[in-house]
Amino acid sequence: MSDDKKAGTPKDSHYARLRREHRAKTTGNQPQRSRPATPAGPVPKGVVQIYGLHSVREAIANPKRRIDHMMVTRNAVERLGITDVDALPFDVKMVEPREIDRITGSDAVHQGVLIEAKPLQPKRLDELGDSPLLLVLDQVTDPHNVGAIMRSAVAFGAGALITTARHSPQESGVLAKAASGALEHIDHIEVRNLAEALETLHEAGFQTIGLDSDGPAELEKTFAGGKIALVLGAEGKGLRQKTRETVSTLARLDMPGAIRSLNVSNAAAVALYAAQRHLGSV
Numbered sequence: 001m002s003d004d005k006k007a008g009t010p011k012d013s014h015y016a017r018l019r020r021e022h023r024a025k026t027t028g029n030q031p032q033r034s035r036p037a038t039p040a041g042p043v044p045k046g047v048v049q050i051y052g053l054h055s056v057r058e059a060i061a062n063p064k065r066r067i068d069h070m071m072v073t074r075n076a077v078e079r080l081g082i083t084d085v086d087a088l089p090f091d092v093k094m095v096e097p098r099e100i101d102r103i104t105g106s107d108a109v110h111q112g113v114l115i116e117a118k119p120l121q122p123k124r125l126d127e128l129g130d131s132p133l134l135l136v137l138d139q140v141t142d143p144h145n146v147g148a149i150m151r152s153a154v155a156f157g158a159g160a161l162i163t164t165a166r167h168s169p170q171e172s173g174v175l176a177k178a179a180s181g182a183l184e185h186i187d188h189i190e191v192r193n194l195a196e197a198l199e200t201l202h203e204a205g206f207q208t209i210g211l212d213s214d215g216p217a218e219l220e221k222t223f224a225g226g227k228i229a230l231v232l233g234a235e236g237k238g239l240r241q242k243t244r245e246t247v248s249t250l251a252r253l254d255m256p257g258a259i260r261s262l263n264v265s266n267a268a269a270v271a272l273y274a275a276q277r278h279l280g281s282v
């Protein structure tokens with residue numbers, strides 16, 4: 001018998017262990033974690049739970065945000081820079097992290113603070129301000145993506161985020177955490193009919209540019225004028241046909257590499273950067 005086949009050698013034991021782990025993964029019989037994840041609790045109707053240091057700090061600073069209650073650890077109080085908890089204009093409860101875990105679920109990165117607040121009221125399209133840069137989402141439903149898009153929109157100075165009233169994520173802790181405070185800094189406008197909303201933007205002087213990986217022109221070469229609305233669709237299905245027919249133009253991000261498309265939140269960041277550079281030159 002060769003050395004490789006001798007039973008009980010360290011090498012044989014190593015590969016046997018790897019085979020057992022592989023079988024466990026493929027059959028769904030993985031060993032339990034020492035601390036199994038706990039699910040998030042139900043969120044009361046008409047309440048948004050916001051957690052994480054950046055998200056909560058910006059919510060507290062937002063005069064439009066009505067906060068009812070805060071749960072916070074002593075460490076998080078210090079990291080938030082709160083010197084007098086009793087001076088806050090809402091109820092505050094000092095807790096241990098596991099108490100917040102029971103509400104958010106143990107997988108949520110709450111960083112020791114959770115607030116319960118009223119959702120911000122979405123604006124109507126006729127309340128649109130005078131910003132020259134807008135972002136329009138055509139049924140992008142993933143709250144992680146929408147939150148990341150909000151963060152980029154605020155960073156690049158977009159004046160509003162326009163979404164459909166249906167097939168868009170509601171304000172939530174996941175959305176707020178992904179936005180990292182940006183939820184408090186951008187007007188959110190909901191519309192019932194996106195095609196009609198795009199026509200309204202045309203009447204207001206906006207060039208609406210739909211991002212499409214097969215668009216006929218590079219994005220930078222399509223910019224015209226001083227008012228731009230970038231329109232992005234959901235990952236996978238992209239822009240709906242009616243949206244494609246309604247926008248001023250379809251454009252692509254020029255990517256010379258082997259991968260020809262980006263995650264929608266990454267595409268939004270690149271497009272916002274390009275649009276802001278154009279607007280800065282007109």
